[in-house]
Amino acid sequence: MKIPIIVDGQMVQVDQGAPIIDAAKKAGIFIPTLCYHESLKPYGSCRLCMVEVVQNKQRRLVTSCNFPAEGGMEVFTNTDKVRQIRRMVVELLLARCPDVPLLKTMARQMGIKSSRFKKREANECILCGLCVRFCEEVVGVCAIGLANRGIEREVATPFKVASDVCIGCGSCTYICPTGCIEMVPDEKTPRLRIMKMGNHPLSPCPNDYQCENCSIEQEFLKDIKDVIVEFRRSYRNSER
Ligand code: SF4
Ligand code: SF4
Ligand code: FES
Incomplete structure (x- = not known):
């Protein structure tokens, strides 16, 4: 069901329960994000996408990437x-x-x-969790995770050894907004299977991080889906 919602004075229609960030996008309003990616479930960890919402005469701050739109809601993105x-x-x-x-x-x-x-x-890891979630939700192998707590928090493979489930698809290196995951070739196997985490030189994004409108991003998402489908097919065949 579509519902009306007002974003910075503009009325837009969105599906009930859609995240507020979708309504803002519809209104042509940009909200900065770090842990959000449209291919993944909302995570709500970085807090960069905060907006103010007025609902039932109450005003509060919410994260727009995972807060559901409701009819009669008014959103302010730049207070x-x-x-x-x-x-x-x-x-x-x-x-x-x-x-x-x-x-x-x-x-x-x-x-x-x-x-x-x-x-x-x-450190070059902003702990956005995009790599971990892409590996789990899109690739479906859970080769990496967020380990430790507090200032020791980091992305790592289990026991910090080369993963035996990583398919070397490179998704984590691609999706990382800071470039702090590097894939290095493994001489023993034809596929890239070793991950080296750590700092390495990063070429700034050619599209000034406008991922939503970036053709490189769209092509990558299409390519990566093909790689994953192929991997799953060969994996199923090897199990028969
Ligand atoms: S390269 Fe390995 S760790 Fe990275 S997304 Fe692919 S399977 Fe996961
Ligand atoms: S390695 Fe990159 S994608 Fe993964 S949590 Fe850190 S900054 Fe985010
Ligand atoms: S984009 Fe990170 S909390 Fe919404």
């Missing part, structure tokens, strides 16, 4: 509070990942000159 939270998210991430081009671009767009938070040992 002082929203901008403040987005700045804080980016500054916190900059303290952990000062060299990541995507964060630097976001900081520049938000007018952030430096992070007010204490710098930690430089």
Whole structure:
């Protein structure tokens, strides 16, 4: 069922329960995200996509990537509070990942000159979980996961050894917005099966991270589906 919802003063019709970010997209309004990808289930972890919602005369902050649209709802995507939270998210991430081009671009767009938070040992993983979820939800093999807690949190293979379930499809390296997963060829097998996690030089995105309209992204998603279908077919055949 379609319902009307107002986003920054514009009325749009969306499916009831669709995430607010879809309504904003329909209204032509861009909401920055880090852990969201339209091919994956919403995760709601980075908090960058916060918006203000007025519903039943109550105003509150919600994450637009996983908050369901309801009839009569009014959404504000660019209020002082929203901008403040987005700045804080980016500054916190900059303290952990000062060299990541995507964060630097976001900081520049938000007018952030430096992070007010204490710098930690430089890391390139922003812990968005996109690689882990793509591997599980789209590829279907769960070769990597988020391990440890707090400042020790990291993406890793189980026991930090080369995975024996990884099909070497490269999806995790592609989807990672910071380029901190690198695939390296394994001499013993024809397919790429070893993953080396860690920092490596990153070419900035040629499309300024506008993934939604990027032809490279669309072609990749099509290619990767073919690779996965082929892998599953050969896997089933080898089990017979
Ligand atoms: S290369 Fe391996 S870890 Fe990465 S998405 Fe594919 S199967 Fe998962
Ligand atoms: S390795 Fe990349 S995709 Fe995976 S959690 Fe870290 S930044 Fe996100
Ligand atoms: S994009 Fe919504 S919480 Fe990360």
